[in-house]
Amino acid sequence: MGLDVYLNVAVAGVLTGLVYGLMALGLSVIFGVVRVVNFAHGEMMSIAMYIAVVLFSSFHLDPLVMLVPIAAVMFVFGYALQAGLINPFITRPEHSQFLLVVALAIIIVNALLIIFGPDARTVQTSYAYDSFEIGPVIVDASKTYAAAAAIVVTAALFAFFRFTLLGKAIRACADNYTGALVVGLNVNRLYALTFGLGAACVGAAGTMMTLITDVTPALGPGYTLLAFVIVITGGLGSMPGALIGGLLIGLTEALAGLLFTPSAKSMFAFGILVLVLLFRPQGILGRRLT
Amino acid sequence: MNSTHMLPNRRHLLAGTAAIAATVAAPAILRAQGGPLKVGMLLPRSGFEAGIGQDCQRGVDITPGILKSLGLPELTIINGDTESNVDTAREHAEKLISDGAQLLVGAFDSGQTTAIAQVAEQKGIPLVINIAGAPDITEQGYKFVFRNFPTAPMLTRDGFLAQKAVFDIVGKAPKTVAFMRVNDTFGTAMSKAFAAMMPKFNMPYTIADEISYDPAARDLSVEVTKAKATNADAILVVGRLNDAMLITRELVKQRWTPQAILSVGPGWYEDQYIKTLGKLSDGPMSFVPWYDPNKKLSKALEDALAAKYPGINLNTNHVYTFEALLVAADAYKRAGSTDPKALADAVRTTNITDNASIGPGISFNAKGQNDKIIGGGIQNRGGKLITIAPKEAANGQPVWPMKSYQDRA
Numbered sequence: 001m002g003l004d005v006y007l008n009v010a011v012a013g014v015l016t017g018l019v020y021g022l023m024a025l026g027l028s029v030i031f032g033v034v035r036v037v038n039f040a041h042g043e044m045m046s047i048a049m050y051i052a053v054v055l056f057s058s059f060h061l062d063p064l065v066m067l068v069p070i071a072a073v074m075f076v077f078g079y080a081l082q083a084g085l086i087n088p089f090i091t092r093p094e095h096s097q098f099l100l101v102v103a104l105a106i107i108i109v110n111a112l113l114i115i116f117g118p119d120a121r122t123v124q125t126s127y128a129y130d131s132f133e134i135g136p137v138i139v140d141a142s143k144t145y146a147a148a149a150a151i152v153v154t155a156a157l158f159a160f161f162r163f164t165l166l167g168k169a170i171r172a173c174a175d176n177y178t179g180a181l182v183v184g185l186n187v188n189r190l191y192a193l194t195f196g197l198g199a200a201c202v203g204a205a206g207t208m209m210t211l212i213t214d215v216t217p218a219l220g221p222g223y224t225l226l227a228f229v230i231v232i233t234g235g236l237g238s239m240p241g242a243l244i245g246g247l248l249i250g251l252t253e254a255l256a257g258l259l260f261t262p263s264a265k266s267m268f269a270f271g272i273l274v275l276v277l278l279f280r281p282q283g284i285l286g287r288r289l290t
Numbered sequence: 291m292n293s294t295h296m297l298p299n300r301r302h303l304l305a306g307t308a309a310i311a312a313t314v315a316a317p318a319i320l321r322a323q324g325g326p327l328k329v330g331m332l333l334p335r336s337g338f339e340a341g342i343g344q345d346c347q348r349g350v351d352i353t354p355g356i357l358k359s360l361g362l363p364e365l366t367i368i369n370g371d372t373e374s375n376v377d378t379a380r381e382h383a384e385k386l387i388s389d390g391a392q393l394l395v396g397a398f399d400s401g402q403t404t405a406i407a408q409v410a411e412q413k414g415i416p417l418v419i420n421i422a423g424a425p426d427i428t429e430q431g432y433k434f435v436f437r438n439f440p441t442a443p444m445l446t447r448d449g450f451l452a453q454k455a456v457f458d459i460v461g462k463a464p465k466t467v468a469f470m471r472v473n474d475t476f477g478t479a480m481s482k483a484f485a486a487m488m489p490k491f492n493m494p495y496t497i498a499d500e501i502s503y504d505p506a507a508r509d510l511s512v513e514v515t516k517a518k519a520t521n522a523d524a525i526l527v528v529g530r531l532n533d534a535m536l537i538t539r540e541l542v543k544q545r546w547t548p549q550a551i552l553s554v555g556p557g558w559y560e561d562q563y564i565k566t567l568g569k570l571s572d573g574p575m576s577f578v579p580w581y582d583p584n585k586k587l588s589k590a591l592e593d594a595l596a597a598k599y600p601g602i603n604l605n606t607n608h609v610y611t612f613e614a615l616l617v618a619a620d621a622y623k624r625a626g627s628t629d630p631k632a633l634a635d636a637v638r639t640t641n642i643t644d645n646a647s648i649g650p651g652i653s654f655n656a657k658g659q660n661d662k663i664i665g666g667g668i669q670n671r672g673g674k675l676i677t678i679a680p681k682e683a684a685n686g687q688p689v690w691p692m693k694s695y696q697d698r699a
Binding site for chain 2: 001002005008009012013016113117118119120122124128129130131133138140141212213214216217218222253254257258261262263265266
């Protein structure tokens with residue numbers, strides 16, 4: 001095989017990895033602050049994907065244009081979910097939280113199945129099959145847009161948490177729950193806001209994912225698992241970690257598929273996860289929990 | 291209380307025995323009374339195979355009217371969803387039997403069907419397989435399992451024969467192929483069959499590389515890049531709907547149109563593939579069990595499908611699911627009973643010559659396999675499926691090579 005094959009696969013792996021990173025970002029944001037492990041992550045993303053599909057099939061609204069509106073809708077959904085359902089479970093044992101979000105995930109999958117049926121739905125944009133030819137490398141246009149969105153969303157979130165007062169207040173809640181209460185922060189509201197932000201990330205990711213994959217109700221659990229592999233690899237709670245985890249998994253899968261066998265792609269991704277858990281349990285960019 | 295009142299006398303004992311005997315005998319009496327046969331219909335209605343499962347369901351939906359027109363008894367269908375999962379298939383087979391299913395039909399996927407066959411045999415309930423190609427299923431010595439669908443070696447044999455027939459017609463043949471396949475039970479069985487049988491059939495091509503992948507894959511860009519790197523003339527593929535669509539999209543994006551896509555399995559002729567990809571769905575050839583468009587029952591099926599699902603092409607999923615139910619109804623009529631053993635005996639002696647699929651008809655050998663089925667070759671053209679092989683069932687000529695994806699509007 002020539003060098004161009006390796007280059008093509010590496011570029012595809014990087015782009016896929018960035019999209020994976022965008023997908024896992026919301027999970028990392030929510031856990032980093034609220035400390036709730038969202039097992040309904042992939043299922044929430046499926047909701048955003050179906051919103052994008054319906055908007056496209058009914059009104060021909062391009063997912064790239066609908067990225068921000070869908071993220072806003074998902075923000076409201078996440079805020080309401082946290083304030084109305086998850087907040088009472090914040091101080092309860094972890095197994096209660098686990099059962100709650102797993103139940104939520106099952107409800108979402110079945111609701112989508114009832115509403116949309118099991119058939120795959122697709123968004124056929126005018127650029128769905130476009131690719132850029134750069135020398136010997138052919139770059140998938142849709143993946144490029146999704147990867148660019150991943151970088152922009154991550155940068156925006158990073159800036160929000162780093163430079164805004166609200167972002168700093170949320171970080172304060174994440175660092176010290178009791179301390180945040182003592183200084184008078186409305187922790188419940190900030191938690192709901194964070195969950196909303198996480199859901200907005202999920203919304204953005206889901207919208208972009210419709211450009212590169214068909215949508216079915218059964219997608220959710222697979223994406224939840226993949227998101228966990230990525231954020232645990234990158235560091236649970238770390239936003240850049242999610243992106244790096246995504247990149248690492250995307251690239252590993254691509255190169256393993258090329259050098260060994262595509263059947264073993266997932267095996268290599270999980271191999272990376274095992275190595276990280278063995279030698280750096282907090283993840284590549286995660287902070288060691290005390 | 292006088293203790294003598296506690297002991298049953300001989301009259302009570304006789305009455306009790308008679309009551310118990312009547313209760314035990316009741317199901318047998320009920321079984322002999324007729325009424326619709328309860329058929330447990332197991333299909334992957336959700337999960338990654340949902341598209342094909344739903345397509346098979348269309349075959350179920352058009353069955354009642356045709357059975358009635360053939361003078362066959364009514365069937366009561368109890369639906370079960372395997373969720374595209376082997377364990378769920380097993381659980382639902384058990385549930386359907388406990389819910390009163392007297393015969394099972396299913397389940398499209400070899401892995402899921404293998405699990406269902408184990409349950410059927412264990413419980414002594416006949417299973418008529420609609421679609422599943424793994425040869426092992428009918429090599430276990432099962433007494434209650436019957437398959438009106440080719441095994442992987444039969445699929446391969448007929449696939450090779452039909453391909454050679456097409457190569458003869460067009461006067462061209464690929465020298466090398468990239469073999470892409472799913473890594474599940476079906477894909478692995480087909481791979482073994484290819485390896486064993488290719489030399490015997492003296493195929494004009496060699497396999498440049500074998501690329502296996504997860505049937506539930508979300509992305510096949512690396513797989514297609516790898517196939518493209520072989521510089522093969524054509525793609526030989528054993529897959530399903532999900533991966534057929536992913537591969538096609540990647541071929542377009544990676545700007546590679548092979549001379550031909552030769553599919554030996556489902557996916558590429560599915561209605562959803564054609565509807566989703568539009569003009570990009572044109573060209574692939576599928577060498578699969580198919581129906582003879584010239585047979586009377588095929589025309590009845592086409593009419594029934596057109597009436598119920600306008601715009602959908604009749605395909606293997608509909609035909610073989612219908613034929614499995616045809617076998618069930620025919621056996622029930624001849625058995626005159628819902629007793630599982632009597633039903634199994636009746637299925638074993640099936641001899642339906644007026645069927646829809648290509649070949650002389652439906653009958654089963656000692657292993658429960660219909661070994662008389664002949665595979666066909668079809669090509670996607672303009673949203674329609676043209677039968678291109680065998681010659682006696684053909685209704686069109688093959689087009690070779692495929693039109694470049696980049697030249698399609």
